[in-house]
Amino acid sequence: MSRGSGGGYDRHITIFSPEGRLFQVEYAFKAVKASGITSIGVRGKDSVCVVTQKKVPDKLLDQRSVTHLFPITKYLGLLATGMTADARTLVQQARNEAAEFRFRYGYEMPVDVLSKWIADKSQIYTQHAYMRPLGVVAMVLGIDDEYGPRLYKCDPAGHYFGHKATSAGLKEQEAINFLEKKMKNDPLLTYEETVQTAISALQSVLQEDFKATEIEVGVVRKENPIFRVLTTEEIDENLTAISERD
Amino acid sequence: MGDSQYSFSLTTFSPSGKLVQIEHALTAVGSGQTSLGIKAANGVVIATEKKLPSILVDESSVQKMQTLTPNIGVVYSGMGPDFRVLVRKSRKQAEQYHRLYKEPIPVTQLVRETAAVMQEFTQSGGVRPFGVSLLVAGFDDKGPQLYQVDPSGSYFSWKASAMGKNVSNAKTFLEKRYTDDMELDDAVHTAILTLKEGFEGQISSKNIEIGIIGADKKFRVLSPAEIDDYLAEVE
Numbered sequence: 001m002s003r004g005s006g007g008g009y010d011r012h013i014t015i016f017s018p019e020g021r022l023f024q025v026e027y028a029f030k031a032v033k034a035s036g037i038t039s040i041g042v043r044g045k046d047s048v049c050v051v052t053q054k055k056v057p058d059k060l061l062d063q064r065s066v067t068h069l070f071p072i073t074k075y076l077g078l079l080a081t082g083m084t085a086d087a088r089t090l091v092q093q094a095r096n097e098a099a100e101f102r103f104r105y106g107y108e109m110p111v112d113v114l115s116k117w118i119a120d121k122s123q124i125y126t127q128h129a130y131m132r133p134l135g136v137v138a139m140v141l142g143i144d145d146e147y148g149p150r151l152y153k154c155d156p157a158g159h160y161f162g163h164k165a166t167s168a169g170l171k172e173q174e175a176i177n178f179l180e181k182k183m184k185n186d187p188l189l190t191y192e193e194t195v196q197t198a199i200s201a202l203q204s205v206l207q208e209d210f211k212a213t214e215i216e217v218g219v220v221r222k223e224n225p226i227f228r229v230l231t232t233e234e235i236d237e238n239l240t241a242i243s244e245r246d
Numbered sequence: 247m248g249d250s251q252y253s254f255s256l257t258t259f260s261p262s263g264k265l266v267q268i269e270h271a272l273t274a275v276g277s278g279q280t281s282l283g284i285k286a287a288n289g290v291v292i293a294t295e296k297k298l299p300s301i302l303v304d305e306s307s308v309q310k311m312q313t314l315t316p317n318i319g320v321v322y323s324g325m326g327p328d329f330r331v332l333v334r335k336s337r338k339q340a341e342q343y344h345r346l347y348k349e350p351i352p353v354t355q356l357v358r359e360t361a362a363v364m365q366e367f368t369q370s371g372g373v374r375p376f377g378v379s380l381l382v383a384g385f386d387d388k389g390p391q392l393y394q395v396d397p398s399g400s401y402f403s404w405k406a407s408a409m410g411k412n413v414s415n416a417k418t419f420l421e422k423r424y425t426d427d428m429e430l431d432d433a434v435h436t437a438i439l440t441l442k443e444g445f446e447g448q449i450s451s452k453n454i455e456i457g458i459i460g461a462d463k464k465f466r467v468l469s470p471a472e473i474d475d476y477l478a479e480v481e
């Protein structure tokens with residue numbers, strides 16, 4: 001039977017280390033980076049766009065089954081960066097919770113309420129030894145009735161914040177630096193600008209030009225608040241627009 | 247609480263009689279952002295730094311100070327996610343009290359019940375202590391009150407207290423400046439000056455939060471405009 005009171009167990013389950021840190025939570029963040037992909041989310045004046053790499057490791061794989069972008073309800077999307085199996089569990093539970101919310105209260109679950117629920121669940125895994133934290137950073141997007149376009153990011157530690165723009169995954173810090181410069185003066189981006197900022201940020205940070213099949217893009221717009229994954233053609237249009245612009 | 251495989255406490259005594267997990271939890275609190283509270287003659291003020299990880303974070307989506315009941319507010323130093331759990335449990339306990347007695351819960355009772363929850367997590371199976379210390383500010387029939395609750399579950403009533411990164415400087419500063427007959431406005435100024443002491447960078451209404459409760463017994467978080475006014479007065 002394992003005993004956990006320091007003595008080396010602070011690295012195995014979520015108890016405090018002598019410096020007051022939770023190693024298991026920190027390792028969960030590392031697991032997110034180990035997935036090897038980077039994701040970016042940008043919030044515009046009346047839309048939100050999320051972009052992630054689509055790496056299909058084997059040509060024999062059915063590409064359509066490789067995705068990190070999940071609709072939770074018709075109006076809420078979730079981009080999960082990190083361990084795919086943990087992501088699917090999270091998405092399944094989030095879909096259940098959002099559907100129950102709609103049934104119980106009679107209106108659609110707002111973005112921040114779903115994000116808080118995800119974050120509170122993640123906090124439980126950081127405090128109870130029987131479950132490890134999930135190796136997933138979740139970006140939740142949607143159009144809120146009162147506040148307009150919203151982008152939230154939830155991490156394995158149980159933190160959740162609203163963002164004007166953010167990133168997760170391998171090149172998270174480089175992407176955030178890039179986005180901080182772009183969003184410094186609080187620009188009010190149109191829908192096209194939002195999508196192109198997100199895609200060009202990813203291209204710049206990874207230093208490669210993408211083909212339309214190598215990225216996934218998800219959007220919500222005020223004029224059409226349904227969460228939508230862009231088709232390959234639409235991604236192509238945006239990529240062309242970006243390369244013509246430069 | 248917890249799975250049967252973990253029905254033993256993770257917080258156990260060391261040979262010297264210490265509960266090291268609680269000490270580590272206090273270390274986690276000590277590396278959190280500074281927060282403080284001051285009890286005035288006619289009210290209480292609590293304040294905290296609000297440093298966000300990036301300018302990309304929408305600061306209007308973040309509120310560190312929370313209302314537990316209309317006349318009790320709380321702020322923390324330490325781990326934000328743990329704080330959310332305690333806020334939720336405390337609100338529920340306050341509501342259950344009200345349902346039973348048809349009266350608002352007295353500050354001491356709410357503090358005692360919240361502290362009991364924190365103590366449970368130092369003794370129950372399969373869980374770790376909370377990595378937060380709380381400052382609870384309330385105003386009820388017994389007047390203005392300020393309580394600090396630690397990860398161990400112990401709580402004390404304070405005239406003025408601070409926690410987090412800059413705790414020793416802040417407490418020294420408060421000891422010098424505190425007077426028993428302070429008014430709420432003076433207390434707010436003192437709180438701002440205390441925060442300023444250890445503040446890295448430029449203090450502004452966007453990177454601090456202040457909550458007050460006065461004789462009207464209504465806890466509220468000040469708006470950025472009001473904080474700006476106080477900051478101007480302090481300059």
